[in-house]
Amino acid sequence: MKIHFIAIGGALMHNLALALKQKGYQITGSDDEIYDPSRSRLQKAGLLPSKMGWDIARIQPDLDAVIVGMHARSNNPELLKAQELGLTIYSYPEYIYLQSQQKKRVVVGGSHGKTTTTSMIMHILKYHQIDFDYAVGAQLDGFELMVRLSDAPLIVIEGDEYLSSPIDTLPKFLHYYPHIAVLTGIAWDHINVFPTFRKYKKQFKKFVKTILQHGTLIYYKEDKQLQKIAGYAPAQVIAYDTPAHHVENHQTYLDVDYNYQLAKEGVVGIPLQIFGKHNLQNFQAARMVCRELGLNDGQILEAIQAFSGAAKRLEILSKKEKQVIFKDFAHAPSKVKATINAVKQQYKNCSLVAVLELHTFSSLNVDFLDEYLGSMGAADVAYVYYNPHTIRMKKLKDIEPAQVEEAFFHPNLIVFTDEQALKHQLEKDIAAQESNLLLMSSGNWGGIDILKLVND
The missing domain is CATH 3.40.1190.10 (Mur-like, catalytic domain)
Structure with a gap:
């Protein structure tokens, strides 16, 4: 079987590509950007595209199937070529x-x-x-x-x-x-x-x-x-x-x-x-x-009893006598609330600083912000970070810090829009070891190296 992946760099897409290669299929792929860990894993398997970007020459009539990921657009040139040739096209779940x-x-x-x-x-x-x-x-x-x-x-x-x-x-x-x-x-x-x-x-x-x-x-x-x-x-x-x-x-x-x-x-x-x-x-x-x-x-x-959890789900980054630092993928209001409550229930007598990055389309939509009301209520101190550049890239309305404060309505909330200011505050909290720290994001904290920050 010869299968081509359009947008092979996605988390699910590159794993499917690797799984099919293990089955003996002939796999090719393309993407306009691929980051680690996808990049390294594809490279190791010999599946990393030789150059980034889309190229209709990759779409040939002898392909048995084309699998297209969500990162691609409907007007993707490779996708249009596959449709023109009448090739069998699947989504990941199909x-x-x-x-x-x-x-x-x-x-x-x-x-x-x-x-x-x-x-x-x-x-x-x-x-x-x-x-x-x-x-x-x-x-x-x-x-x-x-x-x-x-x-x-x-x-x-x-x-x-x-x-x-x-x-x-x-x-x-x-x-x-x-x-x-x-x-x-x-x-x-x-x-x-x-x-x-x-x-x-x-x-x-x-x-x-x-x-x-x-x-x-x-x-x-x-x-x-x-x-x-x-x-x-x-x-x-x-x-x-x-x-x-x-x-x-x-x-x-x-x-x-x-x-x-x-x-x-x-x-x-x-x-x-x-x-x-x-x-x-x-x-x-x-x-x-x-x-x-x-x-x-x-x-x-x-x-x-031997299950330690899924990656990025209440993952312990550091555990010291007076402080535990957790990393979690939570971003939607219900997930944020459940994750904060879990840490507070497990460490009832410990202060908790909960830190949330707003990164998804929903969380950065000013019309959705009110859904976060009360979501961080169990935290003793709450930080919310968002990157105004990300909002502009997603072509959404600008959000003012005051709007975030009003939406979350937490008595000890600090809103950050500058990653360096957030980093400095986290360094102080880690050094003080006065509270447990819960870091929640589906993004990348504006480029802050969280592991380095925790381990320095």
Whole structure:
């Protein structure tokens, strides 16, 4: 098979390209910019384009397929050439489905927690040496790639609600037709694509209707939107809640129940490396999935103790006697609130400085800012950083610091628009070691080297 990737540098796209090369396919690709880690990984595999930019000479009639990523535009010259030649063109999710039609498909969706939930399922299956394929949105310990495609009878897919490609405007998760589906919760996001909450919710209603008959929908029972949407599923429905647990000396334990076959006399709980109610809910969803796949609670609870979390999800960058520094991918209001609350619950007697970069289209949209009201309320001190240049690049209305202050409405909030000022403040906080530090962003902090900052 000869396959060409348009916009090969994306996180998911380059992982799919690497996975297909491992299968023996002949892969080529193009992009106008590729950054690490994609660049280094493609280069090592011999798949890095010899020059950046688009070149219609790469699109030849003998290609079996072209896969186009979201970074490309609908008027991309290579894409137009492929259409002119009548080549078979796929989006990333379309191709994942093509490769998994004969497999049992587990698809994890929701506005938050889907990467962690998917990661937990993958970890438990791997722990018990169950053969499976996967497509997940983060690099995980113990997994070489974010995509695996083999002859395995099962695939676990993180189901994103964002658009599939510049010419495929279906949300990604509508392509997968799951046998087992998970929905972790619904909170408005992607305002550039779904300008109203009503339109955003509608995508999840469509998703549950794609579950195969005799399949299973697993959803978080306290989410009012999901309570309504679950009724549209042509499948059995299982609701889950926060499992019983307790926190002792900054350690979270699952309370032992009679189902835990490995429990020993005197054991007070199952120690976890993860923490926070949202992570416990993610575990409960993963637990329900693994039960549906035939694992028992003893196997599940044994495996989850070794799960340390997905990359950039409450990742510990530094741990000292008086200060722990966390890095997290949180950017949407619900994710920010859940992540801050998790750290405060785990470290109840410790002060917390929470730092958020506004970077996504939604978060930098002045009409969306009010959604952040109360999201940083549990933090003792809150910093919000945004780059005015990024706003201009996204062609959005300018945002004044006063508008951010009004939207977040936090008594100890400082707004930064200069990365050097933010860096100086973080250096002071790290040196003082008076508070834990939580750094939340899906961006790059205006070029600040966070690891260097923490470790200097």
